Amino acid sequence: MTLKNTLSKYLLAGIVILALATGKSYAGGFPVRPGRISLSPSATYFFANKAWDADSHKGAFANNGKFSSWSYSLYSEVGLSRKFTLSVLAPYVMNTFSTDLGTSKSSGFQDLEVGIRYYLANINYKYYFSLQGTAIVPMYTNTALGYNQKGAELKLAFAGSGHLFGKNSFFILENGVREYFGYESVFQDRYNATYGLTLDKKFREQISLSVGGFYATSINKDFNVNPSASKNFAFNQVSLSYGHAFAKSLSLFLTGGTFVTGRNTGAGTNFSASLNYRIDTK
Template structure:
């Protein structure tokens, strides 16, 4: 069954999350030691059946439409020296959209590979850290535009992180902001920002609880209208989301995190909820 313009409109709104979901922000403000490797496989789930339009009006998807995405990613970071680390992330997504008319669509595949270099600019008493990261983005697909913009890009990101004690508990925080530019015809300019704060729950530093507030703003010379021939053509959108995470450290080499989140406002984007689980492994 051919996708009508109205179905494409709501699918485009929901697809905004998929385009950006695999850009998950890791606590990159803290250093990885030289010669050490950090690996983090994760799985993420997102569901939406309503969204905001270009005027920030919230409505259900047409004909009871339902969008869901399951994505998998592998993040890695290797300590080159005291100042530099190499980072990379490879995501794979499976997206589906259904409505009450019987229409169903599914797309699966690798999206954009991200490879970068992180520089630790300075620290204050080895408690507070300032970092800058440059990242190159390249699509891992050639013909399926439902997986992304199909364009290469670059990002520069700054982060500030620190830790300390409050009310007898150990706390940490990270502040991150990244500006990304996709190249090519009407490549969007995007700004991503995240504020995270967390507390350790026990004296052995095995359990922690954290909360995050993050946002995303994307703009392009392309108008805010929809292109019915390209599901991932939406380049003008914005949203903010909140999330809560619980982490448990099995030992110094392995930890697990589970996260639940929801969008709180937006424009040209789906209003959905998400959940994720990730493992952090330090083999050496």
């Protein structure tokens, strides 16, 4: 195997890791009021030097391999009415994989996601059920950045608020099933549970704990480091987030997470920072 092919192999493996690490939930299951525009730019750093194989055995990358990446994204959600919201997610990544044999890099836009969320019902305006449909369109032709296949996702969410230890609290439960269309299509199940506490009476400080995971399957059960062919993998991760509100319309969120189990995927750690800015047009 040539040096170029060896580096490309591990870079592609790293991109699979990044795609999983940055698959996060943004607005959750709470309503966005009609006329409100929510903008959330974010930056994520991810590092890994180990991976789980097909039997969930963890080991180091060959040749002292190390993968690191910066991912930037812009998420926006608009309240169309009391029942519907429109969301758009556009991500861009910059990846580096280095080994004793050399270094390889890859960068570019990934999949554009456009979704419509429908609020099915609520219980005393305290607990909310919602259903979201999302169209997935690749913004690239280089298969080093993703499957390069169109897809669709259907996600159900349940969110609510309450009190714990005298503090205001909230929870979000989400499960989304996704299908990429084309040769050897991929079915994915993405799930997440978040519980958070507001630390002060002015609702300026909050912390939250999330547990989530990802399961993918296809008629192709073989392991392949190329993300356009690696279609059988799974992982679970935990993350802790801190949020601070500078004003009613501007908040900052800092998050750290790590993978705890996996199969055919990397074992790494990620850190992210995101802003949430809200504009009310009505």
